[in-house]
Amino acid sequence: MADQTQALRREPLANAHGGSGGVRLTPAKPASRISLRARADAVGALSSALGLDLPIRPSASAISNGRMALWLGPDEWLVIDENGADLMAAAASAGAMHSATDVSHRNTAIIVSGPGAATAINSGCPQDLSLKACPVGKCSRTIFGKAEIVLLRMSEDTFRVECWRSFSPFVFGLLAEGAEDAAQ
Amino acid sequence: MLLIHCPYCGEDRSELEFRGAGDAHIARPTNMADISDAEFEAFFFLRQNPKGIIYERWRHIHGCGRFFNAVRDTVSDRFIKTYKAGEPKPDINAAPATDAKVETYEALEGDAR
Numbered sequence: 463m464a465d466q467t468q469a470l471r472r473e474p475l476a477n478a479h480g481g482s483g484g485v486r487l488t489p490a491k492p493a494s495r496i497s498l499r500a501r502a503d504a505v506g507a508l509s510s511a512l513g514l515d516l517p518i519r520p521s522a523s524a525i526s527n528g529r530m531a532l533w534l535g536p537d538e539w540l541v542i543d544e545n546g547a548d549l550m551a552a553a554a555s556a557g558a559m560h561s562a563t564d565v566s567h568r569n570t571a572i573i574v575s576g577p578g579a580a581t582a583i584n585s586g587c588p589q590d591l592s593l594k595a596c597p598v599g600k601c602s603r604t605i606f607g608k609a610e611i612v613l614l615r616m617s618e619d620t621f622r623v624e625c626w627r628s629f630s631p632f633v634f635g636l637l638a639e640g641a642e643d644a645a646q
Numbered sequence: 647m648l649l650i651h652c653p654y655c656g657e658d659r660s661e662l663e664f665r666g667a668g669d670a671h672i673a674r675p676t677n678m679a680d681i682s683d684a685e686f687e688a689f690f691f692l693r694q695n696p697k698g699i700i701y702e703r704w705r706h707i708h709g710c711g712r713f714f715n716a717v718r719d720t721v722s723d724r725f726i727k728t729y730k731a732g733e734p735k736p737d738i739n740a741a742p743a744t745d746a747k748v749e750t751y752e753a754l755e756g757d758a759r
Contacts, residue, residue, distance in 0.1 A: 520655045520710070535710035536654055588647055588660040602655070605662045605708045 474570045474627040480638030482645035484578030487637055490571035490622065496549045497563045498531075498539045504558035511556035512541060512549070523601045523614055532601040532614060540565075540612055540624070569612075570627045572634055575620040578644030583613065583621055585640025593618065607636045648723065650704065653730045654712045667703040669693050670715040671735050697721060699738055704728070 475489035498516075500508055509516045514524045517533045524531045528544040543549055553562040574582055580591040586607035590596060601614040609629040614622040625633045648661040675681050675689055694700075700720050705713045717726040717738050727736055 521657070535712060538711065588662065603709050603711075605660070610708050 474630045475572065475634055478631075478634050480634060480641060481576070482578070482641040484645045485574060485576040485582045485637075485641035487582075487634065487641060488573040488575070489634075490573050491544055492546070492566075493542050493544045493571070494546050494549050494566040495540060495542045495564070495569050496553060497565050498541050498553060498560060499537055499562075500539075500558070500560035501537060504556070504560050507556040507558035508553060508560055512552050521600050521602050523599050525599070525616075530614070532612060534601075534603050534612065542571075542624075568626055569624050570630045572623045572625070572630070572637060573616075573620065574623055574637060574641075577619055578641065579619050579621050581644035582637055582640035583623070585643055586636045587611070587613070589613070591615075591621075606633055609633050648725075650716070650725055651728045652706045652709060652712070653714050653728050654710045655706065659706070659709055663706060663708040665705050665707045667705050667713060670701040670703045699726065701735060703731075 473489065473492060478489050479487070481487040498508070500516075502518075505516050505518065512529070512531065514526045514529055514531055516531050516539055517524050520533060520536075522533050529547070530542045532540045532542070534540055541549055541553075550562055550564050553560060580596075583606070584591060587604055589602065589604055596615055598615050598617055601612065603610065603612050605611070606613075606623065606625070609625055609632055611633065612624040614624070616622055623633065623637070649658040650661055650664050651658050652664075672689065675685070678686075681689075697720055700718055702716050702718055703713055704716050705711070713731050714728055715731060715733070715735075716728045717736065718724065719726060726738060729736060
């Protein structure tokens with residue numbers, strides 16, 4: 463009888479390491495994610511089904527118990543659950559009209575932390591990341607080098623950088639270069 | 647770097663996040679099948695390409711993804727105003743806000759072509 467082979471899932475940044483004296487780069491834990499589109503009248507039902515208030519304000523985010531909802535556009539959110547919950551089923555249970563797409567394996571994330579984190583991200587992203595312009599909890603879809611990212615400020619010196627998995631070596635590499643520069 | 651104000655995000659973002667999408671306020675004929683070729687050409691192809699103020703559609707493609715309208719000065723490349731799609735065309739009757747420091751051909755060479 464032929465041996466059964468089993469495919470092992472390998473994280474896009476499984477063995478990536480980088481950073482410098484002032485910046486730490488850590489591939490984020492695997493998470494489930496959905497890209498959620500809904501009109502304003504469905505936001506209430508979806509919020510209670512997902513267990514957190516979908517932010518209405520531009521660039522706002524909501525975080526509770528390892529689950530985050532990031533405002534991307536007036537009718538678009540990126541919902542991330544770090545505990546691997548079935549977000550598609552949760553959204554479907556809302557009973558309100560919406561469009562949800564499972565993008566868990568499309569995206570991966572890098573946690574950038576340390577006193578030089580903003581400087582490292584600014585190496586490829588022209589946004590103003592001072593605390594005044596970018597307070598804790600602000601998120602935005604933006605450009606990092608040549609790749610599109612979703613940036614979330616988790617604390618004063620910690621950012622979550624979500625990018626597509628095929629771009630992740632590029633994003634991680636450019637962040638590592640930026641981290642070297644930030645340390646100087 | 648040119649900063650563009652996105653009326654949906656409510657803040658200035660870098661030009662890298664945006665993409666132009668042609669002239670704004672071009673009404674699509676409701677009787678498309680009945681119009682003549684010349685009328686279709688005028689609607690579909692012919693544009694003014696003015697020197698000075700132009701009304702354009704822009705898209706915040708690497709941000710919120712929305713289309714919006716912008717009033718731009720084609721000489722100085724300055725964005726005079728941006729507003730949400732569907733809002734009426736603003737009345738910009740002020741003189742083109744062209745910066746005197748902009749190095750236009752006329753400023754540098756006069757009319758001696």
